[in-house]
Structure formats: C-alpha cells, structure tokens
Amino acid sequence: MVLTQNIQDPNPSILNVVNGARKATEAVAQLVFASSQEDIVTGAKTAEEAIKAILANISARAPNANVQRALLEAAQNSSRAMLELLNSVKGDRDDPRVKQNIQTKAEDMTSLLNDLVGVCNRYPEAANAQLVEENLELKAEQQLLAAADLIRRAAQELEFAPSGNENPSKKVQALAQMGIYIDETEINAALIEAAKEVVQAGSALMEAAVVAQTERKQTIGNNAKYRNDPTWANGLISASKNVAGGVMLLVKSCNAAVRGAAEEEAIIALSGNVAAATAQLVTASRVRADANSQSQRNLDICAKGVARATDKLVVKAKKVGEFGDGLDDIIANPTFINKFETQTEILRLEKALESARRNLGQINREEYRR
Secondary structure, eight states: OOSSOSSOOSSOOHHHHHHHHHHHHHHHHHHHTOOSHHHHHHHHHHHHHHHHHHHTTTTSOOSSHHHHHHHHHHHHHHHHHHHHHHHHTTSOTTSHHHHHHHHHHHHHHHHHHHHHHHHHTTSGGGTTOOSSOTTHHHHHHHHHHHHHHHHHHHHHHHHTOOSSOSSOOHHHHHHHHTTOOOOHHHHHHHHHHHHHHHHHHHHHHHHHHHHHHHHHHHHHTTOHHHHTOOHHHHHHHHHHHHHHHHHHHHHHHHHHHHTTOSOHHHHHHHHHHHHHHHHHHHHHHHTTSOTTSHHHHHHHHHHHHHHHHHHHHHHHHHHHHHHHHHHHHHHTOHHHHHHHHHHHHHHHHHHHHHHHHHHHHHHHHHHHHO
16 A cells, blocks of 8 residues: 555545545455454555545645645655554554554554544535444444344244155165264254354343343443544444344355355354354444443343354364265275165165065966966
8 A cells, every 4th residue: 555646536526525434434344353364455445545535636626735734744644654554553453462563553543544534624615524433333233233132033944944855865875875973954954953042142242242232332422532433332333233134144154054055164154253253243332331240241241142153063063074084985985886876776676576576476467367
C-alpha cells in the first residue's frame, strides 16, 4: 500500500473521502479480530481499498488552500497509521505485548480517521459527516438478532436431517455379504446429534450476546471516546455474521455428510471457524462492559458451551471419516475382492439353480396333469 494516490478519481468528492474513512474502520476491525492468515489478508485488502478511496478523492474542491493542505496531511497520516497497524498484526497474537500493540495501533488509526473526517467537516457538503455511522451500536444489536434468527433456522433444518441413507451404500452391502455389518444410521445419527448441540450452543451464545450488547450500548452512550470508535461495533457485526454463517454451513455439511456427499474435513474446518468467530464475539462484547456482570458471565458460559459442542462435532466427524476410510481399506484388499467376487458368483449361481428348479417343477406338474 502506497502513501500517495496512484489513481485520481475523475470526479473527486469529499463524501468519498468520508466513505473511505468508514471503510478503513471496517479494515481495522477485521485486523484487530483476525484469527487466521486469511483474515489478515482480507483485512489488508479492505484497508487498501479504503486508503485508495481516500487518496483518490483528496483533490476535491476545497474552501481554501489551507483546508486542502490539512486534508492531504490527514490522509497521509491515516495511510501511515494503517501501514503500522498492518505491520503490527504480523506478530504472534498469543504474545500479550503483540496483542496490546495491535490494540494501540488500532486506536491510533481510529483517532486519525476521526481527525480526517474532522477536516472533511470543513467542506460544506460534508459539514455534518461523522466517522461512526449513525446508530452503529443499534445496527450491531440488530445484526446479533438477525444472526440468532439464522441459527434458529439452522435448527429447523436439522429437524428434517436424515439419520442415514434409506438404502445402504454398495460398500455396506458388500461388507454385509462378507458377514461384516456396519450400522451407518448409528454413525450418522451421532453426527447429527452433535450438530444439534452446536446449534443449541450457538443459539444460547447469540441470546447472551444480545443482552450483553444492550448493556454495552447503554454504557458507551456517555463515553465520547468509545462512541467515536466503531472498531468494536464492527467487530460484533462481523463476528455475529461469522458465527451464524458458520453454524448454517456446518448444518448443511452435516446433512450432506450423512448422504455421503461431504467430507469430514469440511466439518472440521467449519467447526474451527465457528470457534474462532465465537472468540471474536466475546472479545468485542467485553469492551466497556463490567466483566463481573451476569450478562458477561452468561456470555462466557455460552462461549464455553460452543467450544465443547464444536469439539464434540469434530470427534464425530472424524469417526465418519474413519468409517469411510475403513471401508475403502477393506474393499481395496485383494483377498477381500477375490472373496467378495466368489461369493457374488455363488449367489448368482444359486439364484439361477433355484430358478431352474422352479421351471423343472412346473414342467413336472404340467406332465402330471396331462
């Protein structure tokens, strides 16, 4: 990411600078709550888009030269701060010093973005613009409610999940002919039950997060510093979407798995995503909240419930995988193949012999009647 604009917007607007600053706050939240390299890459891309939008529009017609210079300086300061934040997230997040450094850089970035929008306010068309979108905390609460509703729909989808294939797979049929009986229904039912536990835990988590956000919104209401920092509200919005979306995808993957149309790796990966999003949700919910309040204690309990449920689901998913791998290993065995083919041939011949006997009996009966 560069500190000077490479592409100039043909119709520069100061409102585009404001929108770029708001997009930059989304990048800050993505980087602060990143739990994987993929999350960091996503945040970096959002940051680049935001800074480019800002720099491409700083030539917007200004009231005077002093305001123009102030806008350029504020834009460059924001660009530098974003680079520092990007560098800080490369460290080991398990290190408390790194974690504190990320938070400090994020706060510096937000402060400079507020300064940038403050300069934008000196332009008539952006006189009333603010970095924080109106009612952002309310939007976060609404997103939590929407996520809770999505998880409830996931629960309904699981109610109609098949407990197993109506017709046993060819592998299972082949094993049965060898005297090896595998209960697919039992294995699949265990997977679906584990998925239901994840959904129930996720639903409880969202309900607890809604209560915590309601209290948090009241606390932040009179604090200008946090009211002007959208990082945590954006973090709540992003995390709630990730939890709900992850739970819904888990349900779909589990439903597909019992039909033999999905691999256990997908379930394991999605379980990890739900666990990571849960951690983000709890972190964002704790800002300016009383750690000893009942709502925060409930949130912690529910988060642990999600962790236990996803761990259990991973175990069940691995068993589904082991079940499939075991069948493949058996059927790939040359001895099994020879034995299975021989038994199949015997059954075919026995069936033909039985048919021939029935035909002979019919011939004998007709001769007797004559």
